[in-house]
Ligand SMILES: O=C(CO)COP(=O)(O)O
């Protein structure tokens with residue numbers, strides 16, 4: 001099975017009422033972990049690479065790691081998605097590299113820090129949609145800035161996100177604006193701001209509705225019922241992973257992520273893609289710390305990468321099961337990107353705005 005269209009996977013998830021975790025990958029072990037987990041439960045796969053990942057591994061390595069995954073698991077429908085593109089140029093570069101899906105994050109200016117205007121966002125996103133849909137590539141956009149509703153701090157932790165303080169209205173996607181945005185851009189998937197942020201330090205307490213606005217998801221979904229909603233910053237930051245890190249010499253402060261049950265609720269209301277990076281980082285770091293602490297004489301990198309890969313796999317497998325992906329891979333009959341491009345051209349994949 002070749003790389004498939006993200007639109008096709010998300011349409012399938014919508015039709016069958018489940019959500020797909022999109023895991024950030026940077027290296028061999030992370031790709032292997034996601035694929036092994038998906039294989040065990042029969043899940044479709046979204047692998048995503050940030051600009052940071054492309055820089056870390058190098059574009060050729062990212063491209064060929066993902067192609068290796070396709071070759072090793074020919075029965076799993078797989079999407080290669082570019083996370084947080086900061087300009088149409090970055091998106092066209094990713095399309096040239098073979099990505100089947102791109103995110104044009106026009107909620108921020110090209111510096112990835114300064115909140116942009118609505119009109120700027122519409123303009124860059126529409127440009128990317130025009131270029132991507134011609135070749136069957138899916139487009140995710142973003143409206144609203146990720147950030148912490150408790151403090152008003154913008155989400156700058158991962159190098160992507162606004163810097164400084166934001167007001168409440170910038171940090172919650174407005175349903176009315178979402179409808180206008182979708183109508184004007186005709187994108188496939190929309191990342192929304194509802195109080196999540198990137199990285200490990202999302203909430204200082206278990207989040208309730210005042211700091212994680214799942215109710216917004218429902219309001220937005222009502223207006224744009226067939227646009228797939230995307231939740232960024234959706235690691236759950238499990239306490240047991242923090243405990244392992246701290247038990248073996250780490251110094252992570254108390255923190256809370258997005259509870260899995262809140263994501264499950266959001267999936268009932270149109271969230272189809274759930275971005276997860278931090279949980280994999282935590283799992284791998286804990287496993288490496290533990291292994292090296294318990295085996296101070298070992299120095300073969302494979303020996304400590306193995307438990308790290310296994311720990312990442314367990315996180316991925318749990319999310320596939322929790323989000324309802326089990327057994328879905330086999331039900332998907334993949335279309336080529338050319339077929340998807342034809343469907344866009346015929347207007348069959350146009351967005352409905354209520
Ligand atoms: O949104 C993300 C990548 O785009 C990752 O979010 P986390 O930091 O919560 O894993």
Ligand SMILES: O=C[C@H](O)COP(=O)(O)O
Pocket residue numbers: 024050051052053083084158159160198199277278
């Ligand atoms: O968008 C945020 C992801 O967690 C990627 O992080 P990164 O930019 O450090 O690769």
Ligand SMILES: [Zn+2]
Pocket residue numbers: 105107108142144145146161
């Ligand atoms: Zn953004």
Ligand SMILES: [Zn+2]
Pocket residue numbers: 084198232233275
């Ligand atoms: Zn993100």
